Amino acid sequence: MMIVMRANATEEQIANVVEIVQANGLRAHLSQGEERTVIGVVGDGRPVPRDQFAFLPGIDRVVPISRPYKLASREFKPDNSIFKINGMRIGGDEIIIIAGPCSVESRSQLLETAYAVREAGAHALRGGAFKPRTSPYSFQGMGEAGLEILAEARQETGLPVVTEVMAPDQVPLVTRYADVLQIGARNMQNYSLLHVVGECQHPVLIKRGMSATIEELLMAGEYVLSHGNRRVILCERGIRTFETATRNTTDINSVPVLKSQTHLPVILDPSHSTGNWEYVTAIARAAIAAGADGLMIEVHPNPATALSDGGQSLKPERFAEMVAQVKAVAQAVGRSVAAAHQTVPPTAR
Amino acid sequence: MMIVMRANATEEQIANVVEIVQANGLRAHLSQGEERTVIGVVGDGRPVPRDQFAFLPGIDRVVPISRPYKLASREFKPDNSIFKINGMRIGGDEIIIIAGPCSVESRSQLLETAYAVREAGAHALRGGAFKPRTSPYSFQGMGEAGLEILAEARQETGLPVVTEVMAPDQVPLVTRYADVLQIGARNMQNYSLLHVVGECQHPVLIKRGMSATIEELLMAGEYVLSHGNRRVILCERGIRTFETATRNTTDINSVPVLKSQTHLPVILDPSHSTGNWEYVTAIARAAIAAGADGLMIEVHPNPATALSDGGQSLKPERFAEMVAQVKAVAQAVGRSVAAAHQTVPPTAR
Amino acid sequence: MMIVMRANATEEQIANVVEIVQANGLRAHLSQGEERTVIGVVGDGRPVPRDQFAFLPGIDRVVPISRPYKLASREFKPDNSIFKINGMRIGGDEIIIIAGPCSVESRSQLLETAYAVREAGAHALRGGAFKPRTSPYSFQGMGEAGLEILAEARQETGLPVVTEVMAPDQVPLVTRYADVLQIGARNMQNYSLLHVVGECQHPVLIKRGMSATIEELLMAGEYVLSHGNRRVILCERGIRTFETATRNTTDINSVPVLKSQTHLPVILDPSHSTGNWEYVTAIARAAIAAGADGLMIEVHPNPATALSDGGQSLKPERFAEMVAQVKAVAQAVGRSVAAAHQTVPPTAR
């Protein structure tokens, strides 16, 4: 942390800051420039609280130096975190694709989609049973009945299941059915929830909040890691900006930034980051070209009748075409899409 | 809802959209312009799902017409909602001020602050027992011990207590101690939580999410109202923008916009919306000048040692000066600050 | 400037940075923390270019310490800049109000408005003769004919004239007619234009760009000041954010921030910062409550027929009501609105 004094700070004010720094068990290094003094605050490696100092007289600004996360950083763990999820391997050279409908709407809708996405090359199945909806009057998801359908689809297709958990007290229920617990964008800073999923053994997929910085996404990952769960996947899904031509703005920069800052796998969800099926394939290709480790795609057998997010869902045949294009781009950047999921007869699992 | 067709949409595509509109039990009105056709979709008053239509061939855009909230709107209830909270009346002509530390840190810190803010003219006491913190390594609040201290401070000073609840399963605990349940900015779209507080009898103060639109804030209010709880307070606390000179950008426009759209009381928190104690008084004055019904202010007896948000906290003497200035502005706009809380001996309550 | 090295930077990399710092005629101060080294770069007071260093191996970040502006800063000139513009005094305790239509549309429209705003208490007349319009098909302003009408209105009413100049080669023309040269938001970083107006003797009113930071607004002021023109007024007019309920987001925080950073007068334009006449009065009151030195307001005798920005224009009678309310708020914050312009018979001027 660097404390920048005002140009007109008095010697007493500078001495006072130094004294308080030292009273906190930290060391102070003075740099006296022509215009102003800067005090470097050096600690023992733990993050130093900025707020205490901001208030002291004579201070202009407090500038953080250390990153506020540790377990999530590449400096802490230089190699990529690679882990297996029910047969799917994520974080290595092979790219994985998670696909499925926004919401579980019925047994037939989900099974039809699950077979279709497996056929097209998906490695895991997504689908929401609990849906965070802006309106209290919108479809809120099927709840546990939806989880049962997801488990049946896994049984039938062998695809591991990714589904959202919205509240700490839902975690025991959802872990009974799901392979990966998804933390939705609106809950990225729901610390009660992050705490609980950090204590369970299931892999966690954290979606970036729509106004969360990359650093805050890493801090959300750090929450989960710090409670003992090491299997965390980070997902860019678009941020909120002034641009209204698309629902969100895909922060494609976040892909190389995250890959340089963290060892955790990084995937991108172009369905939400564009909000428009017409742009999903182009942005899926871009994500892989930028270095993402995977994709999360909304697919619906009949988007026009979807109970949520139909406008951003691909039909199965377009999804298959997208997978083909993504494979070509993956090869161009020296990677490959993981082999299609092997059809395993339910009895053999 | 208006469906805007592409300029080159075919007659078949237009007929197809009309058919699907009607199949959904809605009526379609065609406006054929020189360049393109627009189809007005008319329903029975319930919100019409946009997503279903966005995908149909030949469609350029779908434009919503109705507001997605109803119970929160002035069209539904033209007069201001005014309600009492343990002696404090909010939503009428009189302005109320909620003040206290960011976090409850100790019995002495809280009691000292509670007496000081009551002395200076505050009408309610704020203080966090459960703290949503970006870092898992930061102080997370005192938990139930903090709630007990808050209840003691209320007992001592007579000030009603406003405190944050972070998770659905905390609601029963927090309602035992608090007078107003605060939903923090990071939980504004935590629908599980909004649902539960909507079912309880305590007034709810909802802070605007840092990237939530005004409409989304109203939708959060609608969630609570739709579950039966009619005592909802909305709080502007700054939004996230590109500007970095202040922690957040106070969206002062939200005050007159909210007051014209909703009957619910609207307050402003200049401590968070600026992030800097130096600007708090100026923005508190501006809030009242713009028409806010109240203020929420961080006050700490010794900001330099605060465990959280010290840099934006006022010392008690500055807070008293702020109250004096706010009173003058309130009068200038034809309102007044509510009378200071009467000291009620604990035994008389 | 502080150069933050990566945690794993080698001693050679650190030595190399120090060497290059010194080769640039600057001094380097090392702070070696537990985790990383920070190098303070100290110069002779002139801004140090950051870009040179960002590229060197082993560097994590470069953090600026000095502010990049000097002449505009309060550290350079602690007292408010106060100056006279054709009888109007700006920057002191008295608040001034600039009012008039968005565009000059005709002689009768402008004269009617000029008399009306003077009657209501305005101190200067605004009106655009050259209009920057998003669409090449929109009304682009009356050009020199509009300037002639503005000059006639000044002759008739005695009100000094504020009007926009859009290009360097328009400056000689506009200075023949106007009292204050306005730099529009879209031209705030048009450095060719800032350079030319910096060399002329007319006061300059700079509107903040819709995505300009407060620091960039101050840098635009510094451009003009650095070319010798000391009469610069800064104007907040709303920034572009994700919020769409209003055309722009009034950055009310910018008022106290600017007043603490600079000695230049600061005014606010609530017509543009809200984009909706219904909210103009509330935000005008807020601006004065927050400490602004003046207001800029769009007034049109018949907004429904205005050729531009009718939706955000006040009718003269509403403007008069706004002035009355602003006077009350000014008093509440220990200031006053300047006395109404004295009617001076044209012949006596």
Place this chain on the structure above:
Amino acid sequence: MMIVMRANATEEQIANVVEIVQANGLRAHLSQGEERTVIGVVGDGRPVPRDQFAFLPGIDRVVPISRPYKLASREFKPDNSIFKINGMRIGGDEIIIIAGPCSVESRSQLLETAYAVREAGAHALRGGAFKPRTSPYSFQGMGEAGLEILAEARQETGLPVVTEVMAPDQVPLVTRYADVLQIGARNMQNYSLLHVVGECQHPVLIKRGMSATIEELLMAGEYVLSHGNRRVILCERGIRTFETATRNTTDINSVPVLKSQTHLPVILDPSHSTGNWEYVTAIARAAIAAGADGLMIEVHPNPATALSDGGQSLKPERFAEMVAQVKAVAQAVGRSVAAAHQTVPPTAR
């Protein structure tokens, strides 16, 4: 345009709006819903001014239906605009790469870079002679001497030259030396400048303003097209958002959105859109994967000594590696990078 009436609008108010619509030579279509009336306004194809209506009593909102641009739209011209620039063909299947330093700093720096980028496969040379700089104290460019060096480099290497023009009165000078006139991001809404370049015969490259919407970028293109110049290239260069991990946020969505809305060539500048050389190659690959027609890249032989933007410049050898990677991605999406520029002996040109 659709005029949405308030739920409580009276019949008189509705009739009044209809009357004014008709008085403007437009037709009004009424859709009466359960809750409110919507009035469709139909004209003769020219954009209808919204502002006139926003003010009328009883109106809730005015929603535009037509796009405000015409010549730039795919509806007007369905096929891609393809044009030649001194031997380089842009807008077709072949991708082009423009490369060079941010600023022309010296003859030797520019010639060295020009030869290096041609060797690596660039098709055109960029370099600024007039530099828009935030600080009046920064290097402002070499001016005409820089233009002469650019022309010499073209003579030597055969690469066409792209350089910025900052003011209308610079246009005649710059067109004497340059092949493509660049409009910088800060001047994207400098309408005086757009007007003048629209009247000249040189191709124009318009960089998106850092807070300009995609629609506003298209409107800037429309300005140039509407004055008769049909050779316009649009360039995404990152937008300003709350994220600070990178200098700007690359709006990768803008690539497929622009390609679907306009026939004009679309390129991307990852040097500015990331602000960090480490991320340039990843985002260059992503741009091509998303469908861009070209790239604009900053290259400097010695970034550590660059007078501007060194931190985002690639060294020539890294640039060559980037070109190789971009070629692979181009092939993966069914396109190719245009053949390297043929060395043409100066005498043969």
